[in-house]
Amino acid sequence: MNLTTRTLAGIALLAPLVVGCAARTAPFDEMDKAQVTVLRLQGQEPTPVPTTAAQTPALIPGLPPELQQMGQAALQGLQQVLPGVIPPGLIPGQTAAPAVIPAQPRFKNFVILSQRQLTSDEVDEELKEQILDVFGDEDSFSADRSNCFYPGLGISMLRPGNPTPVDLLVSLSCNQAMGDGFRWPYPVNGFTSETHQKLTKIYEKLWGPVPPGA
Secondary structure, three states, X not given: OOHHHHHHHHHXXXXXXXXXXXXXXXXXXXXXXXEEEEEEEEOOOOOOOOOOOOOOOOOOOOOOHHHHHHHHHHHHXXXXXXXXXXXXXXXXXXXXXXXXXXXXXXXXXEEEEEEEEOOOOHHHHHHHHHHHHHHOOHHHEEOOOOOOOOOOEEEEEEOOOOOOOEEEEEEOOOOEEEEEOOOOOOOOOEEOHHHHHHHHHHHHHHHOOOOOOO
């Protein structure tokens, strides 16, 4: 075997390795240096219970209406002179101010329960590679999915020099994923059984057992 033949044989052996490293589907083939953040989401929110304003009782039960009005006017005058002395809702005709609930941070309109930016350490790099391998391979997906979508896992990838993130929502309970910020590259978005297992293990490494409905 001459030198040229040996060189060609060596290239032939290395070619599958080179192709294998670059075989991810776009845009996941551009994410080796991306900043990746994974988020634990609340896929299903409890339905808010409607509340009705409590009726304020009469100032003094049994008093004639005109005396009730005089007492109410006196209390309102005192409230204006000394604001804050009389608690809201005590004056007839007023209702107590509703409790202020702080806004919860959201990702694609789903409540963020916790999040973690993957670093360059060995464990996080392995998680990142697993995520990219799953979503960069058409064989990871099938038409097998449920007719629902309750994402318990969010993934946001930001490439250097590109301000548009590539975002993913993953619903393990409904066996499917959706993307935002890019065109979904595959004809289907349901998970194969192997993909479901891989994503479940990724979730468990980050936050423990997958809760129902995630």
